Amino acid sequence: MNNRQLFLSHLAQTTDFPLLIEIEKAEGIYMYGPEGRKYMDLISGIGVSNVGHRHPKVIQAIQGQLDKYLHLMVYGEYVQSPQVKLAKALTDTLPAHMDNVYLVNSGSEAVEGALKLAKRYTNRREIISCVNAYHGSSHGSLSVGGNEIFKRAYRPLLPGITNIEYGNLDHLDQINEGTAAVIMETIQGEAGIRVAEKEYFQALRKRCNETGTLLILDEIQAGFGRTGRFWAFEHFDIVPDILVCAKGMGGGMPIGAFIANKELMGAFKNNPLLGHITTFGGHPVSSAASLATIDVILEGDLIGQVESKANLFKKLLVHPKIKSIRNKGLMMAVEFESFEVLKPIIDRAIEKGIITDWFLFCDDAMRIAPPLVITHAEIEIACQIILQSIEG
Template identity: 65%
Template sequence: MGHRHPQVVQAVKDQLDRYMHLMVYGELVQSPQVRLAEALSQTLPDPLSSAFLVNSGSEAIEGALKLAKRYTGRPNLVSCYQAYHGSSHGALSVSGSENFKQGYRPLLPGVSHIRFNTPEDFSQIDERTAAVVVETVQGEAGVQVADDNYFRALRQHCDKVGALLILDEIQAGFGRTGTFWAFESYNIVPDILVTAKGMGGGMPIGAFISSPEIMSVLKNNPILGHISTFGGHPVSAAASLATLRVIQEENLLAQVPAKAEFIKQQLTHPAIRRIRHRGLMMAVEFDSFDVLKPIIDRAIELGVLTDWFLYCDNSMRVAPPLTIQESELEEACAIILQAIDEVV
């Protein structure tokens, strides 16, 4: 949404003037949460109509993992190498970088990894697998996009062995890839969908979303088996609903392909090896970190905030707000090119 989108700011102010916090474990139904959950379910296919609101991406992953184990009664989880799902113990366990995990063992037992976009590895997903958790577009691996038929094949395999499919759209969700949810373009429906980050329009919130049937197992035995004091904070929920409405009302999804194309056309330079992207989730690849790092530093000095990726340090992260205008894109790309010219 960019910084301080007026509709998001107004929604926050309005909610601040109503109330900020109430009793937390479902004693009181809170309308900002209910309205957001309803709007989320309207963006989603059946049966994804039940949202559990939390505070962050990692927490949403934790909830999704617990839900899958509880629903299936199975012990194991499968995720991808090069995946990033967060920094808490469970989310770190299913992340795919040994470098980030090695200092924190023992992590969750029963976790194994497969290669992203590699159906040959599906044999590791079996009758003891509670869930497979995958980013619909791998973010920290440097924007890795799966082949068209990968997710359909994964869906079919999960159905065959009875494992749940959890899609992490914490980076890809809420329109970044050009559809509201990235999985829409793969013609599949996950069992559990996870979202956060851009969902809040600048405020902290996350969610794991599933069918009422799957979600209902959290209701009892034990009652209050998954709870969070600030999860779905009313001010954040109001900001998130405003964000969702802005995406719809400003027709931002339809503009994503043209904006992405414009960036690709502008960012041509002999030092740029290639651009990987799905919509406005982009990675601009250079020869090495040594080439890229001073370019990033210079771009920041010149006024464009960018970054590299946790597991892909030769690529620049380009992730503009969906609201960005062509003139702003032109200016930003000119600054990146200037930084490249000055450094290379």
């Protein structure tokens, strides 16, 4: 059997209509099929390849670590250079009091750890999240998701979860002294790139302070330069109590983290000890790749280029069928009339070598979130092909 047949026969499927694009190689913003067919990746593997595919510095870091050691021991027991250097590099991007990093394997696992930490530290049980939020698909992360379509087949989920509307000031009074944490995407991703006002975030932070509620900000998609700041919360002059990250963190390797201050994170050490455990969290190869990714983002001024690149997309993507473009940096949603209008456009774009997608909870908008290394010339090519795909 060929690879396509093996994929359909033996790899667990998540839909009846996978893309079935076979990739043999990827580099920069491009992926290549078996016959050398070239695809421009405008979604970064869903927010992962912020520095592009197989960035040379990331590959060098991976190869260097392969010659030293792989997994040694469950997380948190041995002093491993890639882990501690990465933790220091992460905290250097944050306010001084956010000085403690728990490394895990993925965004969902980071959310799980953050929720546990909030409950343990506050000794409260109620969690508030947002309508149309997406925080992952494990039981705990699914519980704080905000779309019933994805949840109803798996109930009962965690009790004590309340959904509020993202950006709605009137809903903040639902945060009270019984709330352990509010978990929120700084920029709502799967809802189709929704960005709340600065006033809202200021009021959210104030209400959490008043009620002793921890604020968990999920930057699994929005972090690592994606929005034009290293962290998206920097746009709003607030600081979370717990920060969750993954996706663009590893340069293509699996890794995630939740970050807080040392006192808060210390809640995991006692009653019970080993309050959160991971075997592979902070894998040395993934940690080395993540450290190199941070260096590439900061040293290459990729963040400083985000706004001009986003503006070029918005300038060029003008068409009667495009209703609006929502964005925060290179986290973009191009809105059409309906899914029925959008889906053939996406299919034609793929046929022409441009990979894009829609959103889980917003199927009338095209996702654009290219690697930050995309050039202005490549953006012009991508937009030209998208416009051709709209025309048919």
